[in-house]
Amino acid sequence: MIERDKIVIAGRVNTGKSSLMNLLTRQETSITDPRAGTTADTSRTFIEFHGLGPVALFDTAGIDEEGGLGAKKKKKVLDLIKESDLILLLINPRQEDFSAEKALIQYIRAQEKQLLIIYNIFHSSDKERIADIEKNIPDLKFHKKIKMSAVNESDRRPLEEFILKNYSSSLRPRPLLPFLKPDLFYPFIIPMDGESPEGRLIRPQSVLLEYILRNGGFVAAYRPGFIADLKEKKLVPESELDRADKFFKSFSEIGCVICDSQVVDYADKVIPSDVLLTTFSIVMINYQSHGKLAAFRDGIRRLKSLKRGDRVLIAEACNHTRMQEDIGTVQIPKVIEERFPEVVVEHSFGREFSETSEIGAYDLVIHCGGCMIDSGKLAARIRDLDALGVPYTNYGLFLSWKGGEKLLERVLKPWGLDLI
CATH class of the missing domain: 3.40.50.11420 (Rossmann fold)
Structure with a gap:
């Protein structure tokens, strides 16, 4: 499984985000235009970033776009930031209002994400405004900055070196099967x-x-x-x-x-x-969650106290046509109906999770192995569930629980976990 650092380019409309995307990829990956709102949705491209490795690079819509559609675009950007590793925030020194940048920096810091600031210089006089900007946004002092032009090819290498010097990748090789021993079947x-x-x-x-x-x-x-x-x-x-x-x-x-x-x-x-x-x-859930299998085990306890009217969400991250004996839509709901006939079962399909406000209404989440999403996306889901106090478990653990506590104990044993 290829693990990629997720780097998000963010900022207001017309700050040069798409130009920066094209500069880093050395091709016209994103459409650029002086009119506001050119980037209608998040776009992603994969690149090999020498010195860093495989990277997923995201161009995003402006965070200050107005109207109902603008609000939807902003939410998508914020959700993406939760799942990312590094945010490159573009700032246009020529603008007068920096409230959107101030709020976004606070959000990024609250998510404990790495942040680098890029002042996109349109004219040499723009540099003179930077001191005033940094007085206006106090949090800027905590983050490394670079002054450059997103349309100047000669600035590409200094930008790459700036990222390599100031970004510390959190991706570390980890074992898929930590108890594996050579020469055994x-x-x-x-x-x-x-x-x-x-x-x-x-x-x-x-x-x-x-x-x-x-x-x-x-x-x-x-x-x-x-x-x-x-x-x-x-x-x-x-x-x-x-x-x-x-x-x-x-x-x-x-x-x-x-x-x-x-x-x-x-x-x-x-x-x-x-x-x-x-x-x-x-x-898969142990690998994708970076070894948080114990938390999924703990969620099994909630099954003992499910009662009439409680809501269970079955979350499946991949998209496929469902057939008669599908695990998520048929087998697991059937077990719940047999054992907890008055519990409400609902589903969430695909790469995007339910709204945070909706997730908090559930009494238990049963998640698939997470093999079709990246670990950052799963980590964001876990953080939301933990923050809301919603217990969660996994398909494999649930179906093992169905077979009795001894079976559940058996499938946990290779991981050095007790049933508790």
């Missing part, structure tokens, strides 16, 4: 049901396969041939049990079995009790 149980795409593995499976191979482990995969029977709660055929037994006896030393969440209760039955077991969803 890591069998996968992959059901490949009706939603599984042909010709490829889904992302959690493919990235884990690559990670284990790269780090010296052995991988084997097994597809149960009884998915329909399992979902209809029929007995697993004896022939399938024999097949599973043959598969697992093929390995002398198993490091851990990783399975799809929807077959975790089956895996628990066919895998010897002394063999470690977890799910792809749990692996």
